[in-house]
Amino acid sequence: MINLQNVTFTYENADTASGLSDVSLCIPDGQAILLCGESGCGKTTLTRLINGLIPHYYAGKLSGEVLVQGEAVSNLALHQLAQTVGSVFQNPRSQFFNVDTTSELAFACENMGLPPAEIRERIQNTAQAIHLHALLDRDIFALSGGQKQKIACGSVSTLEPLIYVLDEPSSNLDHASIRDLRAMIAHWKAQGRTVVIAEHRLHYLYGIVDRVCYLQDGRLTHDMAADDFFSLSAEARQRMGLRTLSIEALLEQGVPSPTVPGLAPYRLDRFDFAYPHCPKALDIPLLHLPAESIVAITGLNGAGKTTFARCLCGLEKRCAGVICRDGTCQRCRDRNRSCFMVMQDINHQLFTESVLDEVLLSMDQEDVPAAEQILDSLDLLMVKDAHPMSLSGGQKQRVAIATAIASNRTLIVLDEPTSGLDYRHMQQVASLLQSLAQKGRTLLVITHDPELIVSCCTHVMPMEGGRATDPYPLDKAGLTRMISFFTAIGT
């Protein structure tokens, strides 16, 4: 049983995550509960109160009482709580301590001083229960995001805690990995454990959570049964700033009828690529990309989406592919000047001390008025002198897109621009992409997010095993086809 009584919390250096005010919540044993709400609503803070990272790791002002299994969290040390509460976090790259998988699965048990024979047995049991055998004894750095997240779940599972706390576990996963995550949560629930999940992506939790809590500005405003929550109307959930409750519901939303300008497409020739000692990661003899449109690139992890984008942008020098349009052709090394890629981790892509400098750096000729105009169009003018690293996640992403615009390149690739974004920020990205396409840019969006595709894309290009065919337009038939891809392997 988890019991929060009139909990108020403010972070010491309140910059990104926001606190909670006067939250009372009681979670009985064996319940699966979803915490949702817009970015900054306090759902992550709530998970940290349960796993003890607040007050033991993140400093701030705390009042009220948090009881886990009848004991005050503030009186327990983190290692004592570790036996009761297991935590899975958002970022698959930063939650493993070892570099090989088996050691990671053993890690928590070793810390607790369990005898080696028992640890071995527990690893076997966990591997059996959540199908980890293929991942044992592997280099964690060589795993995909979804596989890493599976190991993270497994390493928590070996300690057999009574309570599982998950903070946006699906943010970086494709829909096949999300299905595995769902199975994992179902397994814990079947064992009678309590599961607390803070999430933006909601559809995969249908039929698995018992109760949904909605937070707004640090307050718990709705506390409802899962059945009531998942039957909310589309308007109601959009007003609450929440992502879609089911992928199928996107079918009814319809698509903005794509106006296909009768432009000559880009012609891509001989895009193939193999990493050393590996089979071909990319194998596309011929492909046509519609110009001035927004093409969604879909496919599971390992389908070659990122490799394709890297070859397109000239990051893989050994790719012989050529892009032609209007009689001009570009080989790999020329494409650095015409293609731009906004990578998934925004923090790697911001280099300067102010937002304005960041945009100027991308221009061939520094032009302050033009840079300010770009910032204005992205709603960033008021933070032009701020340090890019001090901005919120959504703002950072817009700065990265601003640099793409300033670079004056015509083909822009975005890798997962909406991972971990709430409804409002996702819509913001969608309308931004639309306005870019209207200004004559061609956009390629690698994404696992069907809601984003429905909101802005004009074409869909499925990829599988390094192969791709010409993108199909996202009309009525295209919409059905796209949705069925996401539901076939999804929930």
Add this chain to the structure above:
Amino acid sequence: MGFAAFSSNHQSLYRLDPRTKILLTVLVGIVMMGGSIHGPSAIPRALLALAPFGLLLAERKYRQGLLYLFVLLLSVGVESYLVTRTQGALNLILVIVSSLFTRFVPGLMMGYYLVSTTRISELIAALEKMHMPRQIVIPFAVMMRFFPTVIEENNAVREAMRMRGLRLSGGNVSAYLEYMLIPMMMCTVKIGEELSAAALTRGLGRPGARTSLCDIKLRGLDALLITISLLAFALWIVL
């Protein structure tokens, strides 16, 4: 240099105890620093200088092993032959480069061998068997965990820089370094913070004995290597 050897799917002929590896690394580091390539002290030095070569071969790291041997022989050759036959600035450069190489490269290679063939959990277990205090063991383990992370982050930042058209040319070395280091530091700090939080919720801070899945034991081969290297060390001190 790949760190893929962190995983256990590579086949090594022998598994050495991490304690043996640490001892060898320390001894090679110390012995190669002092002494000369002439006279009697050259014998124990030569013996220890060949240790990384043999160990790398035993781990089937043939390319690294042979490259090391080549660099070592080349710099020894330069130090003993060319240095006495050149003059002026060239002589100065040769003296500095060759003596730096003969003194530091063996220790560095031992370090590489240690890091690339030892799992973090093995290292923790070995250090705890040596009764090292927690305040040394944990930072050491975190450092090992961070090598591959820093490489990964560095690659990502460099690609982002290429995408933005930021290249190293002529006068902008300091600006280039700044562009490279700022996101690197930001990202590693963030990863470090999240990593600590995750490790703490998995009970890393618990006082009292830890157990380990790794079977850390000094075996015959360890004893042999330790004896030989200690003998060489003693010889080097006496001579």
